[in-house]
Amino acid sequence: MPKQIKVIPLAEESFGVRSMCTYVEASDTKILLDAGASLAPKRWGYPPHPREYQALAECHEKISKTAEKADIITISHYHFDHHTPSYTDWFTNWSSPETAKKIYEGKLVLAKSYRSMVNTSQRRRGWMFKKTGGSHAKRVEVADGKTFEFGETKLRFSDPVFHGPENSDLGWLLMVTIEFAGEKIVFASDVQGPMYTPTLNKILAENPQLVLVGGPPTYLAGFRVKDEHIEMGMRNLRSLVESVPTTILEHHTLRDEKWMSLSQPIFDAATEVGHKVLTAAEFSGTENNFLEFRRRQLFEMEPPSSDFEKWMRLPLQKRKLKKPPI
DSSP, X not given: OOSSSEEEEEXXXXXXXXXXXXXXXXXXXXXXXXXXXXXXXXXXXXXXXXXXHHHHHHHHHHHHHHHHHOSEEEESSOOTTTSOOSSOBTTTTOBOHHHHXXXXXXXXXXXXXXXXXXXXXXXXXXXXXHHTGGGGSSEEEEOTTOEEEETTEEEEEOSOEESSSTTOTTOEEXXXXXXXTTEEEEEEOSSTTTSSHHHHHHHHHHOOSEEEEEOOOGGGBTTTBOHHHHHXXXXXXXXXXXXXXXXXXXXXXGGSTTHHHHTHHHHHHHHHTTOEXXXXXXXXXXXXXXXXXXXXXXXXXXXXXHHHHHHHTSOHHHHHHSOOOO
């Protein structure tokens, strides 16, 4: 466990939202990683439950407040759970022009290139960010494959790696290693295990004390993601936890109601060598608050108010423009 680098998860699946937003602080540098959070527009045939919106509002409030003290904000890729867009969307992204300005204004933004090693949707989103939220930043700098030094702190960004398996339709993202006082942490957001073994090798080559990693999307196995890709992600994740003293396992894996049993071999492998695997909530000393995979149960056990049901019946564009009554 790092002692000189402070790691504070802010928004994660174990906090009830889609995100991996994390605050990292060394004595001379304050970094906000992937300042975004969102909700699945539909799961089990249901839209987000009021409890999910409460979690999303709380997480975005933490992100905004933490951004005030951050020197640097990173963007690993341009999915909306990893950066906050500037258009108004209270339905899934809890975003607005004012929200994005508050987060990025006056900051150094180190971001994935939207010109190279990028798919079409993220190229468009990256261009839009540069013109909107990014226009408030002190500077937006392409980070692909670069190392930045701030005092005694180094931020070393990987070359673009696959968002999941080799040649993924979802494109590429950047991992980042933060090094200070002989300690290293690696932030590897949507590598999904990683599913691609060369990505695993890049992480292990850093020899970190702590890795924050997005696990395989087991809830999509067999219909959106090939079983062999899931299996490869789990094998590589096992290798990762066997090599790294502390792993914070988050994101896609925690959207599966069976995530604990499916991940048991990972926990066992870590335990055998005296290593730890934790969710972000557990790392923070709080209880897991899984909501997305419980959505159907939440609607059945905690029916929303009549005002919320009325809001749910609005056309999608109106729901984006009007905050849900929670």
